[in-house]
Amino acid sequence: MYEQFGLFINGEWRKPTQSADVFSPVTEKSLGQAPAATADETIEALNAAAAALRPLREMGGFGRADALHKAADAMIARTDEAARMIATETGKPIAQAGREWGLACDQFRWFAEEARRIYGRIVDSRVLGGRFEITREAVGVVGAFTAWNFPAALPARKLAPALAAGCSVVLRPSSQTPGVAMIMVDCLRAANLPDGSVNLVCGSTSNTYAPIMEDARVRKVSLTGSTRVGQQMIRDAADTVKKVSMELGGNAPLIIYDDADLDAALDATVATKFANCGQVCVTPDRFFVHESLHDAFVTGFVERASMIKVGDGLEPDTGMGPLINQRRLEEIDAIVQNAVQAGATLAHGGARTSHNSGHFYQPTVLTNVSDDMKVFAEENFGPIAAITTFSTEEEALARANACEMGLSAYAFTRSPDRARRTTATLKAGMVGINSFALAASEAPFGGTNFSGMGREGGIEGIEDYLDTKLSQIVF
Structure with a gap:
């Protein structure tokens, strides 16, 4: 080859x-x-x-x-x-x-x-x-x-x-x-x-x-x-x-405000989170969902995640491929099991797939996640969506910024004023509002x-x- x-x-x-x-x-x-x-x-x-x-x-x-x-x-x-x-x-x-x-x-x-x-x-x-x-x-x-x-x-x-x-x-x-x-x-x-x-x-x-x-x-x-x-x-x-x-x-936060377009947020987020099996430095890792939308968001997220076909990337209908090696597979599984043992709820996935070979892992959704859990506090670099709730804008922004990383950050809202406040407050080299499309030749890519x-x-x-x-x- x-x-x-x-x-x-x-x-x-x-x-x-x-x-x-x-x-x-x-x-x-x-x-x-x-x-x-x-x-x-x-x-x-x-x-x-x-x-x-x-x-x-x-x-x-x-x-x-x-x-x-x-x-x-x-x-x-x-x-x-x-x-x-x-x-x-x-x-x-x-x-x-x-x-x-x-x-x-x-x-x-x-x-x-x-x-x-x-x-x-x-x-x-x-x-x-x-x-x-x-x-x-x-x-x-x-x-x-x-x-x-x-x-x-x-x-x-x-x-x-x-x-x-x-x-x-x-x-x-x-x-x-x-x-x-x-x-x-x-x-x-x-x-x-x-x-x-x-x-x-x-x-x-x-x-x-x-x-x-x-x-x-x-x-x-x-x-x-x-x-x-x-x-x-x-x-x-x-x-x-x-x-x-x-x-x-990166360990990017994603804030789903109470005025977000839920379907648009779900469609974009699921596709982005599980691209390249989550092995993307700018992928959303820490999901902050307003308490009024949490149940609907989780339901919609799990529905979409369950439709992803995991397999060989050379097959045209594959939606998510494998992790890069055995070590990554074991690390991801350990992160998920650690979160469940610490009190997180496994809403979907959480295990290796049934493939006879390859480093395949299921698209995974965790809820009831606390900020101090490893899955939230550190970059997981895998197909794991870790979801928690928040009550106020100020709370969401403060918790999103409580991280030593500062590569990318995201939020979904219909309010231009809230979008401007969020962009100004989030500590990251790149911020996406209602979008994850940050990588382009004409745009500066990098973090703080x-x-x-x-x-x-x-x-x-x-x-x-x-x-x-x-x-x-x-x-």
């Missing part, structure tokens, strides 16, 4: 000296042998990236824009192949996989145009005959680390702005889902960027992460991963004073507090890949 690719270093695919199995979350069998870079191969990739900086800069913004548009064209032509790879490696439904690849294509289109708009400015100087010139320059070599849950969208959010800015990249995708990144990098190969502009290494932390973090030539690192990993990366980046941006964990720093997407997305230079010119 991975034989046509390998490691991508200095503009060419090469066979690795080591490899490791990638396992299907559906069958639990090996999908094939993926490359596993040695530390020396990672250093080769870093050398190539460093050498590519000058030719990338000399292309100029318009040249890099043309290259990124070529990459997007190549990606669109390989949509079916990429969607199947995503569904195979993650187990997510093929329709969701296709939409994800489309979002990745959009990133390259958006940042192709942003490459043409890296503006500076001129400021009058206090020195007679002088002026200040403020220009923007690429920070340098970038180390990009991505997670397995969105194996196309996450690399695209890092590769596209970095290349648009003129930064070369060493990409280290998740070893659980390397194939999708390989297809994307192959599309970039077709864009005729300078050799070394993009490099791909997979493998162990000691052989990939450590060389990248220790190399002083790497001036910026970008991570999508857990808060624990992000904290370690911040510490490691301090040794060589690297710029960091990261999108970390323990959910990370920096933004991906929008005009803000290129900022972390640029340094500001001030020049004083006097004649």
Whole structure:
């Protein structure tokens, strides 16, 4: 499955000296042998990236824009192949996989145009005959680390702005889902960027992460991963004073106010909660439902959840695929059992499915959940809807904010005034009112507090890949 690719270093695919199995979350069998870079191969990739900086800069913004548009064209032509790879490696439904690849294509289109708009400015100087010139320059070599849950969208959010800015990249995708990144990098190969502009290494932390973090030539690192990993990366980046941006964990609150459109809220929430088997950092985890709507909301939620077909994402009628691995399956089951033992009510699901293989778990609904239960206090990252009630707007907002995470937050209401108050009060990098659609190439994506720093997407997305230079010119 991975034989046509390998490691991508200095503009060419090469066979690795080591490899490791990638396992299907559906069958639990090996999908094939993926490359596993040695530390020396990672250093080769870093050398190539460093050498590519000058030719990338000399292309100029318009040249890099043309290259990124070529990459997007190549990606669109390989949509079916990429969607199947995503569904195979993650187990997510093929329709969701296709939409994800489309979002990745959009990133390259958006940042192709942003490459043409890296503006500076001129400021009058206090020195007679002088002026200040403020220009923007690429920070340098970038180390990009991505997670397995969105194996196309996450690399695209890092590769596209970095290349648009003129930064070369060493990409280290998740070893659980390397194939999708390989297809994307192959599309970039077709864009005729300078050799070394993009490099791909997979493998162990000691052989990939450590060389990248220790190399002083790497001036910026970008991570999508857990808060624990992000904290370690911040510490490691301090040794060589690297710029960091990261999108970390979430534990998003959802507030269903008493004036919400109940059917619209239910339709949107069930589809969002169980997308990718709940393995989405911005999915709603903590459900605050007004006491007057609680029973109707739970009834409607369970009805819709019970209609979801759980199975192989390559089957067209599958609504929810498996968890990524056995460890996640066991963790999710333990979280549910812990909540029930602590007094929560199991309204639906709460067990593994009857499939003969695969890491499948039922869409699960818990009620009578208290804020101190693990299922509520921590990100569960699985197909669990944990529901509690509230009485007043002030109570709901205070409880929603009682969390160290701050990635996304949501509410449903018919009141514009309440929507504005809610948006202003919730502590999160992104807030959705009557909508969960936050991920778009034209919009800045990211969180606050323990959910990370920096933004991906929008005009803000290129900022972390640029340094500001001030020049004083006097004649």
